[in-house]
Amino acid sequence: MSRSSKIYAYIVSVIGLSLGSYCVYLYFRQILTQSNSKQALAQFGVLTFLYIICRCLPIYIRDDYSIDMSFVCNLASIFCYGPIFSAAMVTISTPFIIIPTNTGERTFTHIFNREPIKTAFNAGNITTSAFIASLLYQKAGGVVGDFSLPQILLPLVVASFSFILLNCSILMLLFTLNGQGAFFPALLKNLWEFMPNIAASAPIAYFIAKILVMENGVYLVLFIMLPLLLARYSFVLYLDAKANYYNMVKTLTAALEAKDKYTEGHSHRVEEYAEMIARKMHYHPGDIDDIKVAALLHDVGKIGIDEKILNKPGPLTPEERAVIMTHPVISASILKNVKLNDAVREAILHHHERYDGGGYPDHTKGAEISTAVYVIGVADAYDAMTSDRPYCASMPVERVVEILKEESGKQFHPKVVCAFLEALREQGVIS
16 A cells, blocks of 8 residues: 555544444443333344344455445434444444455455454444434434435435445545546446445335334344345355356367467457456446457357468468458357357457458448447457467557557447557556
């Protein structure tokens, strides 16, 4: 961490943990003087227990992004009990959170094997965000313990959005100070990704809060969480199946490329470049997954091409070039019985089409095919020009960039070229 990011992390940690500790003191001093302290402590214990369980069961959507259901507990505490309860719950929960890592091994992150500053910063971030969101909930007209509709709708939205906004802002500022990207683009990206989570969590939090204050509501809430945990388990199974499918595609690609030492790793590099372009062009995560699969499989048809032609150490004859040009059609034929999205099939079949219509196999042009196809085309061409082949040596990156610019609007889609060059600049590949 940079010096400025360390100072910032310590400030957030001190503020958050001080606030949380003070709220713990205030909460228990207040509760122990009440006549119904036993019921109040039971409610606090159940919601804190659920919060810990949710934090300990994250779902990894991808390597750098996970979600959990703890947001539901944060909101429920805001609706039911207010800022002191919310901050106290997060603070008391922190030492008991044990999170499985996303390494494929049965390892866990907890308070004893994680850097203290990271644990303190995360706790301080969530505590502060929950406390301020709870205050804003009341400022927007929300009344703690009152769940009347439609009066609660605006405060509910304010609390939900402000919690996520504060939480993401505090975290993104740390990354910015540490030189890990610009603040506002990262913040907007995270807010966009969290929107479905907010939309799904807020109604659940409302019903949990309303049930929790009912007679025997403590037990009813536990019953409600069971189907939610079952839904989480089903979603994890879906993600595991999706990951296994993706790994099988990568294994197939590696097996195909093993027959040609010159193209070994080509499909994986094309996948990386295509993903860079797609992210820069703000594709939906699901569409990015389709592009990655298409990139991995785009040359699968070369398995049907004679190795003498594939590995010929010189220029191809017109007849040999005609044979090579059949590989997209062969790919489509090989994969016709495989369950793939139409977008993936289109990208595999048309990745050698040109923007001006001079490509193959169908001589499509412009908007006749999707922009995603041109993403694969640019990524494929870039890797081909920067890699050694039997018939030519690799070109310097500077020369390849010149060619991409020259062919923008001709062979390549202008927007795709623009996005790729911008991504390369951000990666430090070009200036």
